[in-house]
Amino acid sequence: MEKFYLTTAIAYASRKPHFGNTYEIIMADAFARFQRQMGKDVFLCTGTDEHGQKIEEYAKAAGTTPKEYVDRVAGEIKGIWNLMGSSHDYFIRTTDDYHEKAVAKIFKKFYEKGDIYKGHYEGWYCTPCESFFTNTQAEGGKCPDCGREVVKAKEEAYFFKMSKYADRLMKHIEDNPGFIEPESRKKEMVNNFLKAGLQDLCVSRTSFTWGIPVDFDPKHVVYVWLDALTNYITAIGYDPDKSFEEQSESFKKYWPADVHIIGKDILRFHTIYWPIFLMALDLPLPKKVFGHPWFNSGNDKMSKSKGNVIYADELSEYFSVDGVRYYALAEMPYNADGTITYENVVTRYNNDLANNLGNLVSRTHAMTKKYFDGIVPTPGEETDLDRDLKNTVIEAVNSARELMSGYHVADSLEVLFAALRRANKYIDETTPWVLAKNEEEKGRLATVIYNLLETVRIAAVVLTPYIPATAERIFSQLGTDKCEYSTVSEFGALEAGKPLGEASTLFARVDEKKLFEEIEAKRAAAEAAEKAAEAPSDREEEIAFEDFGKVELRVAEIVECEPIPKAKKLLKLQVDLGFEKRQVVSGIAKFYKPEELIGKKVILVCNLKPAKLCGVDSYGMLLASGEEDVKVAFLDPAAKNGDRVH
Numbered sequence: 158m159e160k161f162y163l164t165t166a167i168a169y170a171s172r173k174p175h176f177g178n179t180y181e182i183i184m185a186d187a188f189a190r191f192q193r194q195m196g197k198d199v200f201l202c203t204g205t206d207e208h209g210q211k212i213e214e215y216a217k218a219a220g221t222t223p224k225e226y227v228d229r230v231a232g233e234i235k236g237i238w239n240l241m242g243s244s245h246d247y248f249i250r251t252t253d254d255y256h257e258k259a260v261a262k263i264f265k266k267f268y269e270k271g272d273i274y275k276g277h278y279e280g281w282y283c284t285p286c287e288s289f290f291t292n293t294q295a296e297g298g299k300c301p302d303c304g305r306e307v308v309k310a311k312e313e314a315y316f317f318k319m320s321k322y323a324d325r326l327m328k329h330i331e332d333n334p335g336f337i338e339p340e341s342r343k344k345e346m347v348n349n350f351l352k353a354g355l356q357d358l359c360v361s362r363t364s365f366t367w368g369i370p371v372d373f374d375p376k377h378v379v380y381v382w383l384d385a386l387t388n389y390i391t392a393i394g395y396d397p398d399k400s401f402e403e404q405s406e407s408f409k410k411y412w413p414a415d416v417h418i419i420g421k422d423i424l425r426f427h428t429i430y431w432p433i434f435l436m437a438l439d440l441p442l443p444k445k446v447f448g449h450p451w452f453n454s455g456n457d458k459m460s461k462s463k464g465n466v467i468y469a470d471e472l473s474e475y476f477s478v479d480g481v482r483y484y485a486l487a488e489m490p491y492n493a494d495g496t497i498t499y500e501n502v503v504t505r506y507n508n509d510l511a512n513n514l515g516n517l518v519s520r521t522h523a524m525t526k527k528y529f530d531g532i533v534p535t536p537g538e539e540t541d542l543d544r545d546l547k548n549t550v551i552e553a554v555n556s557a558r559e560l561m562s563g564y565h566v567a568d569s570l571e572v573l574f575a576a577l578r579r580a581n582k583y584i585d586e587t588t589p590w591v592l593a594k595n596e597e598e599k600g601r602l603a604t605v606i607y608n609l610l611e612t613v614r615i616a617a618v619v620l621t622p623y624i625p626a627t628a629e630r631i632f633s634q635l636g637t638d639k640c641e642y643s644t645v646s647e648f649g650a651l652e653a654g655k656p657l658g659e660a661s662t663l664f665a666r667v668d669e670k671k672l673f674e675e676i677e678a679k680r681a682a683a684e685a686a687e688k689a690a691e692a693p694s695d696r697e698e699e700i701a702f703e704d705f706g707k708v709e710l711r712v713a714e715i716v717e718c719e720p721i722p723k724a725k726k727l728l729k730l731q732v733d734l735g736f737e738k739r740q741v742v743s744g745i746a747k748f749y750k751p752e753e754l755i756g757k758k759v760i761l762v763c764n765l766k767p768a769k770l771c772g773v774d775s776y777g778m779l780l781a782s783g784e785e786d787v788k789v790a791f792l793d794p795a796a797k798n799g800d801r802v803h
């Protein structure tokens with residue numbers, strides 16, 4: 158079986174990822190699912206980048222250690238990835254012990270090979286991007302990548318001899334036209350960096366400590382980008398002490414990567430620094446680096462500092478996970494930035510998912526129930542209308558496959574949804590409700606209904622990589638197991654004579670007015686809470702609303718509970734947050750028996766600093782009232798594990 162190894166850029170574990178960050182895992186997941194449909198042995202790797210000066214500063218501001226800080230943020234990132242339906246095969250963290258050891262060995266290997274030397278760095282540094290820039294690059298004292306202020310930095314550092322490999326890299330790019338895509342990104346890298354002349358790269362820092370130490374010079378830590386980029390090989394078992402032939406079976410099987418899917422802002426690191434590091438390690442280069450555009454909020458780049466951030470998990474509360482996935486994949490052009498606003502999401506959700514796909518499935522299922530008692534009919538003779546529909550559907554399948562193979566994801570969806578619009582028009586053209594009134598037209602009606610059912614089935618198969626949960630629901634409604642991609646090469650795989658499953662609404666239309674009223678109500682409630690927090694009170698010390706906002710409350714289900722020996726007041730609980738399980742110690746043993754708590758839904762303070770109670774680690778706290786007679790705050794059993802409590 159042909160292998161296919163693809164990766165995302167690992168998310169920086171500094172803050173919760175916004176919609177633009179989340180787009181990347183959605184795209185990569187869709188592409189991984191597509192390649193699995195093509196019969197390939199796929200390995201999708203993602204994860205978190207957890208070292209660097211910025212994280213050290215965030216942790217200090219939060220009053221915690223860097224490791225505790227990244228543990229919390231990495232858990233949140235992984236939870237959002239899982240919520241969005243990511244089917245990744247591996248989630249790497251750069252604080253993983255094996256990764257840190259491999260990076261230290263790689264750094265030493267470069268040094269012993271003569272590719273790294275010690276010197277002093279003096280120049281511009283962007284802390285948010287963890288990037289160094291020359292005077293020319295940091296024009297106006299601004300970072301060329303993010304636009305923020307850069308600062309002067311001077312410190313002892315090790316440097317990598319980039320120029321040693323520059324000509325070899327240029328030749329590789331020229332000899333492999335598809336190495337950097339889109340083509341415009343390739344021109345940017347070649348003209349702005351390679352032809353301009355590569356400067357040696359600073360690959361260690363001494364001004365902070367949160368990083369992988371250089372084992373032969375411990376006051377240095379490895380530059381975060383050298384650390385982060387190597388995850389693509391350490392995740393599949395690379396050992397710096399071994400030759401390629403001696404590597405693990407996993408590494409030899411999957412390397413080189415078939416594609417690195419990354420944001421356009423980090424293209425320089427992946428198409429210049431990373432290939433050169435690989436050349437220095439005598440390893441093959443990845444086959445392709447695809448730099449996708451950004452999602453802008455309105456006309457501006459999404460940014461917490463601008464207050465225009467939209468989060469995928471919050472969006473999914475209104476539009477479902479597949480609704481969010483669909484918008485992300487359908488709205489991002491191949492080579493230009495996409496745009497997201499709540500208004501745009503409502504429009505695309507209602508037009509494409511509710512009115513087009515949802516309406517087609519609903520009408521077809523209802524007519525099959527009404528006219529054929531829910532049994533898939535046997536088709537009869539064809540007309541030109543039937544042949545036109547069939548040809549449109551099969552052509553859409555073939556075109557979508559070709560477009561998806563070339564990373565034109567939005568274009569592939571447009572082709573598929575054009576075919577669905579054709580199917581809805583086919584209903585109006587064939588008027589099944591009129592045919593049903595004439596017994597002599599029963600055969601014609603059977604052909605029409607069968608063609609619609611088969612169109613829906615084929616659509617579900619081809620849409621599986623994009624909106625997998627919806628595809629499964631369509632298969633269930635059709636009562637079919639013909640879900641493999643091999644069944645869509647021709648029209649007619651749906652078996653006649655089989656009963657349909659139960660109907661359900663795929664995408665209910667969103668009332669824009671009500672939606673914005675709800676969003677406005679939440680905003681007003683937040684403002685009211687903030688004012689209340691600022692009001693005078695002699696009951697407790699006042700806190701600002703943003704302080705309260707730092708408390709992360711989530712729904713958790715108690716799945717295990719037992720007393721702690723020699724601790725009469727304490728119970729040890731295992732709680733399920735949906736995206737992970739945690740151990741919590743709670744002083745409620747006097748008030749509840751362990752068996753009474755199993756299966757209860759509670760409110761958990763998730764981002765509380767870990768504590769050790771009577772020698773037992775606790776990672777959170779249950780909300781409860783009272784002191785003499787403690788009552789735990791139990792939630793409705795229907796509450797979803799992991800949901801935020803507002």
